[in-house]
Structures are given as structure tokens and as C-alpha cells.
Amino acid sequence: MTDGTDHQPMPIDVANFDDPHLQVAAVDPERAERAIAVYFFIGMVGMGVFGAAYWQNWKPWTLGLSLGVGLFFIGFGLSAWGKYLMPQGPFTEARHALHSSLAERDAIAAALTERTGVVVRRRSMLLGLLGAGLGIFGIAGLGFPLLRSLGPLPGKALTKTNWRKGSLLVDGNGRAIHRDEIDPGGLVTVFPAGYENNDATLAIDQTVLIRAQTGPLVTEPGRATWAPDGYVAYSKLCTHAGCPVGLYEKELRLLVCPCHQSMFNIDNGAVPQFGPAPRPLPQLPLYIDESGFLRSQSGFDQPVGPGYFER
Amino acid sequence: MSPVPIPRTKREATEARGPYGRVGQIIGELDDRLGVAKGGRTFLDKIFPDHWSFMLGEIALYSFVVLIATGIFLTLYYEPSQTQLIYHGAYVPLRGQRVTAAYASTVDLSFSVRAGLLMRQMHHWAADVFLGSIVIHMARIFFTGAFRKPRELNWTIGMTLLVLSLSNGFIGYSLPDDLISGTGLRILFSIVLSIPFVGTYIAFFLFGGNYPGTIIIDRLYIIHVLILPAIIAGLIGAHLFLLVRQKHTQFPGGGRTEDNVIGSPMYPTFMAKTTGYLFMVTAAITLLGGLAQINPIWQFGQYQADKISYAVQPDWYMGWLDGALRIMPSWEFTAFGHTIPFVVLLPSVVFPGLIFTLCYAWPAIERRFTGDNEIHHLLDRPRDRPKRTAAGAAMIALMFVLLGASATDVLANFFQVSLNEVLWTFRILVLVVPPLVGIFVWRICIEMQGGGADIGKRKRAVLMSRSATGEYTTVPTAPQPDDEHDELEPIPVPVHIDLEPSGNGSDDSGVRTVTR
Numbered sequence: 001m002t003d004g005t006d007h008q009p010m011p012i013d014v015a016n017f018d019d020p021h022l023q024v025a026a027v028d029p030e031r032a033e034r035a036i037a038v039y040f041f042i043g044m045v046g047m048g049v050f051g052a053a054y055w056q057n058w059k060p061w062t063l064g065l066s067l068g069v070g071l072f073f074i075g076f077g078l079s080a081w082g083k084y085l086m087p088q089g090p091f092t093e094a095r096h097a098l099h100s101s102l103a104e105r106d107a108i109a110a111a112l113t114e115r116t117g118v119v120v121r122r123r124s125m126l127l128g129l130l131g132a133g134l135g136i137f138g139i140a141g142l143g144f145p146l147l148r149s150l151g152p153l154p155g156k157a158l159t160k161t162n163w164r165k166g167s168l169l170v171d172g173n174g175r176a177i178h179r180d181e182i183d184p185g186g187l188v189t190v191f192p193a194g195y196e197n198n199d200a201t202l203a204i205d206q207t208v209l210i211r212a213q214t215g216p217l218v219t220e221p222g223r224a225t226w227a228p229d230g231y232v233a234y235s236k237l238c239t240h241a242g243c244p245v246g247l248y249e250k251e252l253r254l255l256v257c258p259c260h261q262s263m264f265n266i267d268n269g270a271v272p273q274f275g276p277a278p279r280p281l282p283q284l285p286l287y288i289d290e291s292g293f294l295r296s297q298s299g300f301d302q303p304v305g306p307g308y309f310e311r
Numbered sequence: 312m313s314p315v316p317i318p319r320t321k322r323e324a325t326e327a328r329g330p331y332g333r334v335g336q337i338i339g340e341l342d343d344r345l346g347v348a349k350g351g352r353t354f355l356d357k358i359f360p361d362h363w364s365f366m367l368g369e370i371a372l373y374s375f376v377v378l379i380a381t382g383i384f385l386t387l388y389y390e391p392s393q394t395q396l397i398y399h400g401a402y403v404p405l406r407g408q409r410v411t412a413a414y415a416s417t418v419d420l421s422f423s424v425r426a427g428l429l430m431r432q433m434h435h436w437a438a439d440v441f442l443g444s445i446v447i448h449m450a451r452i453f454f455t456g457a458f459r460k461p462r463e464l465n466w467t468i469g470m471t472l473l474v475l476s477l478s479n480g481f482i483g484y485s486l487p488d489d490l491i492s493g494t495g496l497r498i499l500f501s502i503v504l505s506i507p508f509v510g511t512y513i514a515f516f517l518f519g520g521n522y523p524g525t526i527i528i529d530r531l532y533i534i535h536v537l538i539l540p541a542i543i544a545g546l547i548g549a550h551l552f553l554l555v556r557q558k559h560t561q562f563p564g565g566g567r568t569e570d571n572v573i574g575s576p577m578y579p580t581f582m583a584k585t586t587g588y589l590f591m592v593t594a595a596i597t598l599l600g601g602l603a604q605i606n607p608i609w610q611f612g613q614y615q616a617d618k619i620s621y622a623v624q625p626d627w628y629m630g631w632l633d634g635a636l637r638i639m640p641s642w643e644f645t646a647f648g649h650t651i652p653f654v655v656l657l658p659s660v661v662f663p664g665l666i667f668t669l670c671y672a673w674p675a676i677e678r679r680f681t682g683d684n685e686i687h688h689l690l691d692r693p694r695d696r697p698k699r700t701a702a703g704a705a706m707i708a709l710m711f712v713l714l715g716a717s718a719t720d721v722l723a724n725f726f727q728v729s730l731n732e733v734l735w736t737f738r739i740l741v742l743v744v745p746p747l748v749g750i751f752v753w754r755i756c757i758e759m760q761g762g763g764a765d766i767g768k769r770k771r772a773v774l775m776s777r778s779a780t781g782e783y784t785t786v787p788t789a790p791q792p793d794d795e796h797d798e799l800e801p802i803p804v805p806v807h808i809d810l811e812p813s814g815n816g817s818d819d820s821g822v823r824t825v826t827r
Binding site: 019020021022054057060061062063064065067068069070071072074075076077078079080081082083086087089090091092093094095097098147148150151152153154157158172189199200202203204206236240241242243244246247258259260261262272274275276277278279305306307308309310311 | 356357358361393395425426428429432433461494497498500501502504505506507508510511512514515516517518519520521522523524525556557558565566569570571572573574575576579580581582583584585586587588589590591592593594595597598599600601602615616617618619620621622623633636637638639640641642643645649650651652654655686688719720730731734798799801802803804805
């Protein structure tokens, strides 16, 4: 109200100053005020120390401690002010029903149904065409670009590794593995030569090479030649959730996945002995070339890693 | 209202302001344009019930404020990119190693940026506090029946906030591209792969190709800092709007009925208390961020697809999912040239889907069983609804068992027992504990109902004395000043709640009138 001329004397609200509702909650308001003043002062000091700590680039914990103490005491003081030095109440407010009158409900329902009857249902052909247009827009105009542009179709990407017939086994630094190099019990993560630093395929190519023993190891019938000199190679991708099977329990001859503790026995084709893994780790058939370096006889005979629908 | 001439002199200006000075003038100008006076007054008088459990949602709100503030700081330094580079930054042990820009920038913002480590740790702690307070807040809502009509929609919004916040928490700790978070992304990829028919497609679209691809960090970043926070902020706005529109629930007693709200007014009492609370929540997160190390990614190292570390665990709020994944038997179904890995699909897709659906649907389920379609503004005491309380307790028990199951390896190591025994223990516990807890809680509720009407009221202290022969007698003490004092009858918030009468005019009865 900005017009002063019609501003008559008027009572705004009844408020009796002796009303206990309007008294502060503190028993001793003076003491409460002093205490809150102390809190605010500590808060100020905390903030000041934080400023100095930041300015002087002190250690992170001094920043956290000073800022935390400063914030806490400012907040504590403010809350105490609200709790002890403001009218204690209790105050009430009426709760009104949210719903409208029945007539108002009927009015909107009638407007919706009747107007719909007039303008929409009698034009069902138009409605159908509009719906079809919007549907096609949804699929072709929104769905395709939003989804299909995001990535390529899976195709054979989940099945294909870079292991081929004759692939040279190399470690992460590209060094080939000689037959005399690893003692029994030793382990190295290997990749097909040329792909050891390929971030796109390293995840699926990773293979763990273990010198299980000195003589050839037959992990399963039909795999007589797969582990020459006791060198056995399994895909390093856990068949459960795809973590690298990174732990090797030498005494138990178990490969262990640290994520969900699946354990694979290296002597019998990495059949899961424990944990949630549903399948053995695929084994890579190896041979030793004429210079004494380890190579793969072929790729894996099955998809590596966790299960999926098209597998 | 007639147009008001613009005042020309200082005196005219002072007169035009009226009895409330500049404040009155500003209110007047705003009210001319926006019509805020009436609604604004109602808002200042809005009543907030006083109960400690109503602060839980405030913790969530204020930790979200901290998340936004510290998150903005982090975006100024973090680089969402999987581009490989050789590290030359401040952290000496890492120099010369091949890292991604995401990892290098996270390490550098921790060590080279002033207050960077504090901000990063505060951000991480705030996320943990945010999720924790949401869960406890929801438990309060659940056990007191605050979700009942008319508040089902706000329960739904709250559930959605929980799901989105869980997702954004997971995405957030995946961004540094360190060894532990990268492993989490690898598992996420496998989980998506396990979905029949569409899994491989969704996984390839999400990661832009086969795992790991080159773009997932960039994508998660924009989801983490823009898309999900925008939705969360919007839903928080809707959550609070509904709270104001429907007004607070309250516990019965002390004159509180279905037709009123009793408590403190918005201004100044509640505003002072809650602003103080904002500062205290921020203080707690700051102290945690400054004093308690969290997610020291420089110790974990750069993520590489062929590397892994021991005791890989997610943040606590994802633990129940990890636990479920661990204790699931190794079932995989293959037929007609297709594979369905139930071992991943059931615990990681179907199970959380069921849990969240159950939570979303709870108000409808309960309405169906009780046939109660009334409007409720008064809260239940948990003991008065033993079945609901038992169901909630069983759910919490299930979550805790699963959280424990996510530490099978650590527990086996700690107690020096075989992993096999720990695993089977949890497989049994997860089936046995929730029903047992449910029955136990149900019994307790029934017992407590028999406690009489005065249960929960403050009792006067009694003295207990033992005679020489060993008999006990109780002697009531004299009433203390604060015992059983009469509660004041609540009154509407008056305009004048200052304590000293001003010179503006006040008649004998203390009624104040404003004269102009």
C-alpha cells in the first residue's frame, strides 16, 4: 500500500506482550546471549584461521579443521539463537483441505470430456494421423539419433580377439616370452604381439600365462599339445563379471578373481572351483617356435569373458 | 489504487515509505508488481513442527548444497578425457607413467590446486552423507506412515531421488579413472551385457563400442555434472513444493490434530535454526573432508583393463548390490544358441528392480491391504503398525546382510576362516535373517502396544531403596518444576513477536495498534 491518504489507523493483530507464547525459551536469556556471542566469536576465529591457512597454503587438514570449526560454531550459535532467544510458542496454523468443491471438480471433468468429444473424437482420422506422425518422429527423429548414434552395433566385437594362429606372446612391454624365461610357479600377463598397447583391444585380448610345471600339462582330454613345457595360458577375463583374474595362489594352483572371488583351477582347464563364475576360463593353445618363443596355435575356441545373450 | 507520484524530495521520500521505512517501501514496490504481500505473510507464518526426526531430510538437502558447491569447484580443474599422456605433475611417484587425462587431472587437483584436496574429499564425503541421510529420512517416512494419502506422490519423488542419487554417486566415483573405479565400470558393462535381447546393444551404445572404448568418461561426466544434477535439483524443488502445499505431518498429542500444524514459524525461529543447521551439516562434511582421507586415488593407480587390486569394494551405498552379486550361485542358462547369465542378471538387474518396485509401490500395497483411503496428516507410532514396521525392519536387515556379503573376502581374511564358509554363511543369512528380524520386530511392537497410554511420556523420577532384608521399595520424589508442566495452548503466529513494546502505540491490554 503506497497511497498514504487512505491509510487509516488499523489494528494488525492482537499480541499481548505478556503472553507466554512470546517469551523466549531460555530460562536465563542473558546467559544464553553471552553463550551465543562466544560461539559466534569462536566461529569468527575459525574463519580467520581458515583465511590465514589458505593464504599461507598450509596443509589440507588445517584448512578443513579451521573451516569446519568456524562453520560449526556459526551454525551452532545461529541454531541456539533460534531455539533459546526466539518466542517459544507453540504456534499453530490451520490445515485446510486441499480438494476443491464437487462443483469445481465436475466443471473441469465436464470441460475435459465434452470439449474432447467435440474437437477430438469427431476428428478421429486427424487424431490418428497426428499420432502416427508423432510416433514416427519419436522413433525416427528421436530414437535413432539418440540411441543408434551412441555406438556401433555389437556385431562380432565381443567374440573376436586378436589372437591368431602363430601369434607371438608378448608381455605389456612388448617383450616375447622365451621357453626358459619363467620358472615353474611364475606368471605373466600376455598379449598378441603388436596389440600390447592397444587400449581398444587390450581388455579383451589379455591372457594370463602360467608356468605350471616343467613338463607338458594336459588340462583336459583333447588339449594334449596346448601347454608345452608346462606353459598354460587362459583368458584373463573372468567369466562372471569380466574383471581381470589377477591373483594366482601358487600352492593351490588357483587363479582368483579379486572382485567376487571366483577361483579357477589351472590344472584342469580353469574349471571354476568356487564363487559365482559359471564357466571355465577359455584356454589358449600354445606352441614353442623354433627359436624357443611361445606362440598361440590358434585363437580362443570360444568367446572370452562374461555371458551375454548372443553368446 | 490511485497512482502514486514519485517523491521528489528527501522528506517526501521518507513520508512515502510509511511507518515501516525502507522495508515497507520495498514490500510495496514488490507487491505492486508481483502481489507478494499476502502470500509472503502466510509464508513467514508457515509452521514447522519441532521433532528431531524432521531434520533428517534437511541433512540430505544441505549435503546436496555442499555437493553442488564443491562440485562446481572440481569442474574447474577436472578433465573428462581418456586421452593417454605421460604424467609430469606434482605427485612425484607417478611421474613418467602413462595415465589418462582424467586420472592426471584428478591427482593434480588434489595436490597442486590450493584447497583442491579438501574440496575433493568434501565432495566425496558429502555424497556419502547425502545418500545416508536420504536412506534414514526415507526410513523415518516409512515407519511413521508419512507416505500415506495425500503424500504418495512425494514418496514417489523421494524414491526417484534415491535411485538417481545412487546412480550419480556411482558415476561420480567412476570419473577419476583410477584402478578401483575402472573395475566398477567393467562390472557395470558386464551387468548390462547380461540383459537378454537388448543387453549387448545397450552396453555398446552406452560405452560407444566394446569395453572400455574411448568415450565413457566423457559421457559419464556430462551425466554426472549436468543431466542428473539438473533432474535431482528439479525433483528436490517439486519435493519441497509438495511439502509446502500439503503442509507437514506431525505426531499426535499436545493439541496436534488432523486440522492444524503446531510448531515454530518459518520466520524467524525456523529460519534461524535451519540456517544454523545448514552451517553445522557443512561443518561436519568439512571436518570429514579435512581430517578423514577418502578415496586416495594416487594409491590405487591408473586404471588399466588388465590390472586389478585386492579387496575391490564400491562405496557403501552400492555395497548391497555387490554383496548380492557375490553370493548368487553360478547359474547360467544356455539353449537355442543363446545364453542367459542368471548369475549376473538376477542379482544385478532383476533383484534391484524388484526392491525398487516394491518401495515405489509400497503406498499402494499398503492401501490395498488396509483398505485405508483416508487423508492422514498425523503420524503413526511404529509400534502401532506392527506389520509395516516388521516389513521395514526386514528390508533393512536384508540390506545389511547384503552389505556384509560384499566383504566376504575381507571377513574371511580377518577371521582366518575359509572363503567358502563365509560365502555359505551369507547365503543362509540372507534367507534367514530378514524374516527373523521381521518376526522379532513384530513381536516387540505388539509387546510395546500393551504398555499403556502413558508410555513414552516423561515419568517423574522415583527413588529405589533396598532394605536390610533385601526388599526393594520405590518412593516417589517431589515434583520438579519441569515435571508434567502444562503445555501452552497453541496460538496463531501474531505479527508482533518482538518482546518490547515499541513507541508505536499500545493500549492498556497490551494490544498494539499501528497508526499512520
